[in-house]
Amino acid sequence: MSVYLNSEKPEDYLALVDKYDTWLFDCDGVLWRGDSLIDGAKEVLELLRARQKSVLFVTNNATKSRRNYKKKFDALGIEAHVDEVYGSAFAAAVYLSSVIKLSKDKKVYVIGMSGLEEELKDEGISFIGGTDPADHTLLPPQDEIPPDPSVAAVLVGLDTAINYTKLSKAFRYLHSNPECLFLATNEDSTYPSDKGLLPGAGSILAPLKYSLGESRPVTAIGKPNSVMLDCIKAKHDFDPKRTIMVGDRLNTDIQFGKGGGLATLLVLTGIASEKDLKGPTPPIAIPDYVTSSIGDLRVLGEQA
Ligand SMILES: O=C(O)[C@H](O)[C@H](O)COP(=O)(O)O
Ligand SMILES: [Mg+2]
Numbered sequence: 001m002s003v004y005l006n007s008e009k010p011e012d013y014l015a016l017v018d019k020y021d022t023w024l025f026d027c028d029g030v031l032w033r034g035d036s037l038i039d040g041a042k043e044v045l046e047l048l049r050a051r052q053k054s055v056l057f058v059t060n061n062a063t064k065s066r067r068n069y070k071k072k073f074d075a076l077g078i079e080a081h082v083d084e085v086y087g088s089a090f091a092a093a094v095y096l097s098s099v100i101k102l103s104k105d106k107k108v109y110v111i112g113m114s115g116l117e118e119e120l121k122d123e124g125i126s127f128i129g130g131t132d133p134a135d136h137t138l139l140p141p142q143d144e145i146p147p148d149p150s151v152a153a154v155l156v157g158l159d160t161a162i163n164y165t166k167l168s169k170a171f172r173y174l175h176s177n178p179e180c181l182f183l184a185t186n187e188d189s190t191y192p193s194d195k196g197l198l199p200g201a202g203s204i205l206a207p208l209k210y211s212l213g214e215s216r217p218v219t220a221i222g223k224p225n226s227v228m229l230d231c232i233k234a235k236h237d238f239d240p241k242r243t244i245m246v247g248d249r250l251n252t253d254i255q256f257g258k259g260g261g262l263a264t265l266l267v268l269t270g271i272a273s274e275k276d277l278k279g280p281t282p283p284i285a286i287p288d289y290v291t292s293s294i295g296d297l298r299v300l301g302e303q304a
Contacts, residue, residue, distance in 0.1 A: 002266070002277065005291040010299035016289060017300060020263060022243040023048055024232075026223075027059040027069075029248030029270015030294055032076070034194035038269050040295020042078050047300040055084060056232060058245070060222040060252055062089040062157035062185035062201060064115035065122075083235060088185035088201075088222030089116040091231050092155055093123035095221050100153070100181065107150055109173050111166050111204065112157035116185065120155075127155075129166065139165035147176035156208065156218075157185035158201040167207050174212055182212070186222030188252060192270040223247075224255035246294060248272055254285040265289040 005012050025031060031041045048055055057069065057080060064072065066085040073080035089112070096102045107126035110116060117130045128151070129135050139145075151173045159166070174180050187202035209218060221227045232238075244263040247253020248270025257264035266272055266287035277283050277290065291297075 002287050002290045005289055005296065007296055007299065010302065013291075013297050013299050014303055016244075016265070017048070017051065017053070017297070020053070020242050020244040022054040022056065022236075022238040024056050024058045024243065024245045024257070024262070025294075026245070026247035026249070026253045026270075027057055028061055029192040030246055030253075030267055031057075031078075032194075033192050033270070035072075035076075036194035037076055037078075038293060038295060040293065040298045042076070043301065044294050044297040045078060047297065049079065051300070054236070054238065055080075056236065057085045058223065058228055058232070058256075059086070060088045060186035060188050060201070061191075062087060062092065062116050062222070063113045063160075064089070065118035066090055067118065068115045086228055086232055087115070087119070088228070089119040089157065091228045092116070092157070092183065092185045092221045093119040093125055094231055095183070095227055096120070096125050096153065096155075097123040099227070102152060105150065106152035108153045108155050109151050109170055110155050110157075111159050111162065111170055112155065112185070113159055113161075116155070116157045129169065131161075135166050135169065136161060136163065137165065138163060139168060145169055145172040148173065149177060151177070151180060153181035153183055154208075155183045155185070156201070156205045158191065159204050162204050167211075170208055171211055174208070174216055182208075182216050182218045184218050184220040184222075186252070187218075187220045188222075188249065188271075190271060192248065197271075223252040224259055226256075226259055228256065229260045244288075250276060250287070251284045254287045257287075258285055263288045265291065267291055267294050269293045 110130040188200035191200040240261040245257030
């Protein structure tokens, strides 16, 4: 059963903050929607840091690299350090380099944007596709897409320039080579922009999942997969019992937190709403705490 926090009982927020030393923040729908900050988010991050809390950012948004995110945080006036940022683009690159140990003579076909390419380059992973202009021309369906055994994986992330050429190439590499890995940065169905919901990475992936069928399952590396937490653990010591994951989506953030043995706080400024928790269908994951917005923790500033 979730504990619903509200501003009538500020002491509940203080008790919550005292219980956890490490705060993992999802980004889209929690700190911001698109480039619009959620009201109070900047102030609350400052208040947590002032109380010596560790703050880390854990996002499924694969359109930006950690360095790109640092620039976004700087532009929004939020203190953040590159090694505090964990994105699904970084996690996917680390997965390919350190878990799959992709050999140097192999490459990845990418559906995704420059941030994902930057993280792959940083991990020494060769790739084709992505922002390559050749994939932005509309391929006539009868054109030959020769199989390429050196393409050892297809990696799919949010790509606002998706098209039939990219889907056809990804399909052919996977369909012609059963050994080719089918990977995704994440499977979020929607993206909470500041202009409302938009198709998310999972909706870019869907045509491939549908056309390839059940026999070619995809491995999604972002939340709720524990790979992101493994990346964090490799760099940061934290006690899971004194760590809380703050998110807006039940089937990524809250499942990720619970899977990692962390406490979870759901905010209602992004994807999830109260009806997801109280509706006829049981929620896929039940958060420990619920509050309307991360801005509600501003009460910390009213206390000594
Ligand atoms: O479609 C996507 O990739 C996601 O909606 C989005 O980017 C999720 O980002 P997060 O909420 O994990 O920061
Ligand atoms: Mg989110």
